[in-house]
Amino acid sequence: MSRSERVLIVGASVAGVSVAEELREQGFNGEIVLLSDEDCEPYDRPPLSKQFLAGTLPAGRQSLALRDSGWYEKNNVCLRLSTKAAKVTTDILGVRTADDEHFPADHVVIATGASARTLPGWSGLPGVLVLRTLRDADVLAACLERGPGRLVVLGAGFIGLEVATAAADAGWVVQVLERADAPLSRVLPPALGRLCVEGAVGHNVQIDYSMDVLEPAGGDIVQEVRLRDGRTFPADLIVLGVGVVPNTGWLEGSGLECHDGVVCDGSGRTTEPRVWAVGDVARWPNSVTEQHIRVEQWQTARDHGRIVAGAISQCTSTEPLDLPVWDTAPYFWSDLFGRKVQLSGHASPDMNSVITRTGKRVVAVLGDDRLRAVLAIDHPRAIAVGRRLLSRGATFSEGVEWAKGAASASPKPAGRVANAVTPETLTTPPQAL
Amino acid sequence: MRIHLNLEECLGYGNCVVEAPDLFDLDEDTNKAIVLIENPDDGQLEEARAAVRSCPAAALRLER
Numbered sequence: 001m002s003r004s005e006r007v008l009i010v011g012a013s014v015a016g017v018s019v020a021e022e023l024r025e026q027g028f029n030g031e032i033v034l035l036s037d038e039d040c041e042p043y044d045r046p047p048l049s050k051q052f053l054a055g056t057l058p059a060g061r062q063s064l065a066l067r068d069s070g071w072y073e074k075n076n077v078c079l080r081l082s083t084k085a086a087k088v089t090t091d092i093l094g095v096r097t098a099d100d101e102h103f104p105a106d107h108v109v110i111a112t113g114a115s116a117r118t119l120p121g122w123s124g125l126p127g128v129l130v131l132r133t134l135r136d137a138d139v140l141a142a143c144l145e146r147g148p149g150r151l152v153v154l155g156a157g158f159i160g161l162e163v164a165t166a167a168a169d170a171g172w173v174v175q176v177l178e179r180a181d182a183p184l185s186r187v188l189p190p191a192l193g194r195l196c197v198e199g200a201v202g203h204n205v206q207i208d209y210s211m212d213v214l215e216p217a218g219g220d221i222v223q224e225v226r227l228r229d230g231r232t233f234p235a236d237l238i239v240l241g242v243g244v245v246p247n248t249g250w251l252e253g254s255g256l257e258c259h260d261g262v263v264c265d266g267s268g269r270t271t272e273p274r275v276w277a278v279g280d281v282a283r284w285p286n287s288v289t290e291q292h293i294r295v296e297q298w299q300t301a302r303d304h305g306r307i308v309a310g311a312i313s314q315c316t317s318t319e320p321l322d323l324p325v326w327d328t329a330p331y332f333w334s335d336l337f338g339r340k341v342q343l344s345g346h347a348s349p350d351m352n353s354v355i356t357r358t359g360k361r362v363v364a365v366l367g368d369d370r371l372r373a374v375l376a377i378d379h380p381r382a383i384a385v386g387r388r389l390l391s392r393g394a395t396f397s398e399g400v401e402w403a404k405g406a407a408s409a410s411p412k413p414a415g416r417v418a419n420a421v422t423p424e425t426l427t428t429p430p431q432a433l
Numbered sequence: 434m435r436i437h438l439n440l441e442e443c444l445g446y447g448n449c450v451v452e453a454p455d456l457f458d459l460d461e462d463t464n465k466a467i468v469l470i471e472n473p474d475d476g477q478l479e480e481a482r483a484a485v486r487s488c489p490a491a492a493l494r495l496e497r
């Protein structure tokens with residue numbers, strides 16, 4: 001491997017940092033440059049809506065650091081903060097920044113992630129917040145500290161619901177307004193979505209569905225949320241939890257194929273040779289889920305980083321290419337109302353689902369003819385087994401058979417017995433669309 | 434290789450259990466990880482590495 005090779009990574013969050021880390025781990029000894037348009041060292045986002053707002057991080061803000069400060073220097077990774085990439089150049093491969101600096105490179109990795117989506121008419125109004133960055137989290141935490149008051153969350157997605165949990169636990173009166181007729185409706189069938197938010201009542205969070213929210217009517221400070229049917233909800237603070245959009249704007253005119261993310265092959269290669277994309281901004285095919293979509297999840301960003309680092313290392317060697325591909329089932333977790341919700345595979349609202357529960361533990365399987373996803377509440381071990389079923393292409397009925405036993409199976413490894421209760425099984429037909 | 438778990442940093446996500454159910458468990462009472470096998474054998478190393486990578490709290494390390 002040549003020493004002069006330079007890998008330029010744009011975006012220094014979990015995906016970008018993973019590429020750098022895995023390159024070093026896989027023995028790449030060329031130059032690694034990481035560009036970030038943020039002004040702070042790379043941090044982790046999942047705790048922002050959870051332990052950060054709740055104030056329970058073991059070492060406070062320091063716990064958010066993706067790697068400790070010394071890591072970049074020690075691994076010879078050049079981290080350039082406050083540097084915004086404006087263009088990928090392909091005549092001389094590299095990146096031009098907003099300050100017109102040009103970084104030539106042998107490989108460019110796009111890891112610019114996603115931004116919080118806003119709603120027309122809402123963005124930038126005082127008292128209306130989103131949560132994506134550490135800065136957003138600081139503003140939100142400061143607002144919550146001034147409370148308690150009345151918080152309205154628009155959107156019953158994972159992040160909105162996590163914010164609702166934290167605010168309610170801090171004494172706020174929380175109202176969640178969702179346009180669809182069920183929570184988490186972008187990913188889950190209604191019965192499963194409702195199962196995930198069962199804890200809301202106990203946490204004093206009111207969630208209402210089929211809520212058609214109007215644009216705010218003028219005025220500097222939004223003091224209420226108005227629905228099309230005339231109902232109003234008073235609010236001291238409003239949080240928009242309506243999803244994210246991939247940060248691909250800067251790639252316009254670069255010749256890379258982008259629609260809802262940068263289109264990649266199974267090793268993360270874009271339509272341009274030696275340009276790669278990873279994490280929330282990238283659309284990869286996955287051989288287990290048979291989907292070619294963006295996956296906005298932490299572990300996926302990690303997996304992408306490892307695979308692209310492996311692929312780049314291969315490209316710099318003279319051996320014939322046998323690039324690694326993404327062949328593990330993606331998974332993610334969320335903390336909803338004090339319960340650990342985990343999902344592996346690819347779920348969609350129109351799938352069949354079967355739910356089994358034993359006490360507080362829940363295992364659900366989703367699929368068509370094939371098993372497509374496994375959801376578990378307070379039962380990570382079930383996700384471990386479920387992932388294996390997904391990887392070997394199990395049928396839906398195999399998944400159902402397994403789920404019937406899985407909820408009641410001991411969460412501890414064999415040997416330790418839990419007090420098993422007979423599982424109660426519930427079958428849900430697909431939702432009519 | 435030895436698995437080192439920093440209990441202080443562990444946030445109880447359980448990702449390590451998802452990646453390596455033979456090596457880790459989650460203590461339901463404390464919501465912290467438990468290392469079931471401290472010294473994984475060669476056949477378990479890949480799983481152990483995946484678990485370390487999966488920990489969002491950077492609470493896991495593999496040491497020589």
Ligand SMILES: Cc1cc2nc3c(=O)[nH]c(=O)nc-3n(C[C@H](O)[C@H](O)[C@H](O)COP(=O)(O)OP(=O)(O)OC[C@H]3O[C@@H](n4cnc5c(N)ncnc54)[C@H](O)[C@@H]3O)c2cc1C
Nearest residue numbers: 011013014015037045046085112113114279280297298332
């Ligand atoms: C509050 C919150 C909670 C979450 N909780 C969970 C969870 O529980 N479980 C889970 O699996 N996932 C969770 N996620 C999702 C997870 O954090 C993301 O999937 C992950 O951050 C994606 O990483 P990334 O590196 O692809 O992108 P990002 O984290 O979005 O990082 C992209 C980086 O690139 C920078 N950038 C953008 N454009 C440019 C440019 N032109 N030049 C230079 N730099 C640029 C951005 O500023 C940013 O720093 C959560 C996300 C949030 C916001």
Ligand code: SF4
Nearest residue numbers: 443444446447449488
């Ligand atoms: S993955 Fe990390 S934070 Fe999560 S339980 Fe395991 S050690 Fe703890």
